[in-house]
Amino acid sequence: MDDLRDTAEPEDEVELAVEGALRPQSLAEFVGQQKVRGQLQLLLDAAKIQQRPADHILLSGPPGLGKTTLAMIVAHESDRPLRLSSGPAIQHAGDLAALLSSLTPGEVLFIDEIHRMARSAEEMLYLAMEDFRIDIMVGKGAGATSIPLDLAPFTLVGATTRSGLLPNPLRDRFGFTAHLEYYEPGELERVIERSAVMLDVQLPPAARAEIAKRSRGTPRISNRLLRRVRDYVIVHGSDQGATMGIVDAALDLYDVDSIGLDRLDRAVLDSLVRRFRGGPVGLSTLAVAVGEEGETIESVVEPYLVRIGFIGRTPRGRIAMPEAYEHLGLPSPESVLRFNDL
Structure with missing residues (x-):
């Protein structure tokens, strides 16, 4: 079955196009993250009044909460063009120099997963963010010469899922840092309601609540689950839209259970409980047991399981933890119960 968990990259170009169509175009349309929205609105309004590019912005938080969407909104509300890039694509200082030197005045540069940039590019970015200038090295050895190159003023919007990996000199050069939080079920229901209208899906309140409950606090997952429900309605031809029965059937088909756990989540829990008797077990050993990369377990699976108290x-x-045993329908060993009471 397809894995409907949240990842940093959409599955294919079709998914990317649909996700783009569902993105809000303004801060007023953006659901959730109320405090961040207010802070961004003030920053953008001040820049517009002073007729200058907005300060550099760092957006941190788990995948799927709207960092890319907010970057697009920053460009849209500033009436500036947007340039998209990513940390993994900038592996040399020359890559960054070519990108920065091609920016137009006031342009918004969005770098996703900025913590994965090459160290040499990060060091070049310090000067570019602060003085809108970079130094280009020409030649090699004793004859090498540094040539300063002035840049057009720009706004950098960086996004990261692991802000702790950013060096302090880079983090300190952002004028505003925002941490995006997981969404509450009521906020996700509003996201789903808006997306259902755009996708032309009839969705009663109970069905919206059910999708929200299985969305792991993440709008991107809400929209993906909604699209799978829409597909089920189209294929099976329901005249009543997405009823509760259809929502259950569609999400069960894709192995998304009642609290949003999917196949890999349950494989990790099952291995931890049955094969390793509840642990403790090292991350690399657990990853080998379920046939997955340790980084995937740590960055994609584990945060949600820790957040809901299962690991x-x-x-x-x-x-x-005892909640994991309860979800799997198994009794909790006394050792786990004692740990939970500490």
Whole structure:
């Protein structure tokens, strides 16, 4: 079955196009993140009044919460063009120099996963953000010469899922840093309601609530689950739209359970509980047991399982908490119960 969990990249160009169509175009349309929206609105309004590019912005938080959408909104509300790039694509200082030197005055540059840029590019970015200038090295060895190159003033919007990996000199050069939080079910219902109208899906309130409950606090997942429900309606030809029965059937087909766990989540829990007797077990051992990369377990699976209290982190490794046993329909060992009481 397809994996409907949230990832940093859409599955294909069709998914990307649909996600783009569902993105809000302004801060007023953006659902959730109320405090961040207010802070961004003030920053953009001040820049517009002073007729200058907005300060550099760093957006941090888990995938799927709207960092790319907010970058697009910053460009739209500033009436500036937007240039998109990503940290993994900037592996040399020359890559960044070519990108920065081609920016037009006031342009908004969005760098996704900015913490994955090459160190040499990061060091070049310090000067570019602060003085709108870079130094180009010409030649090699004793004859090498540094030539300063002035840049057009621009606004950098950086996005990261791991802000702790950013060096302090880079982090300090952002004028505004925002951390995006997971969404509450009511906020996700509003996201789903808006998307359902755009996708022409009849969705009663109970069905919206059910999709929101299985969305792991993430709007991107809400929209993907909604699209799978829409597909089910189209294929099976329901005249009543997406009823509760259809929502259950569609999401069960894609192995998304009642609280949003999918196949890989349950494989990790099942392995931790049954094969390793609740742990503690190291991350690399757990990853090998389920046939997945350790980085995927740590960055995609584990944050949600820790957040809902199914997995605990200890100095000796990961352990299954009583809630995990309860979800799997198994009794909790006394050792786990004692750990939970500490």
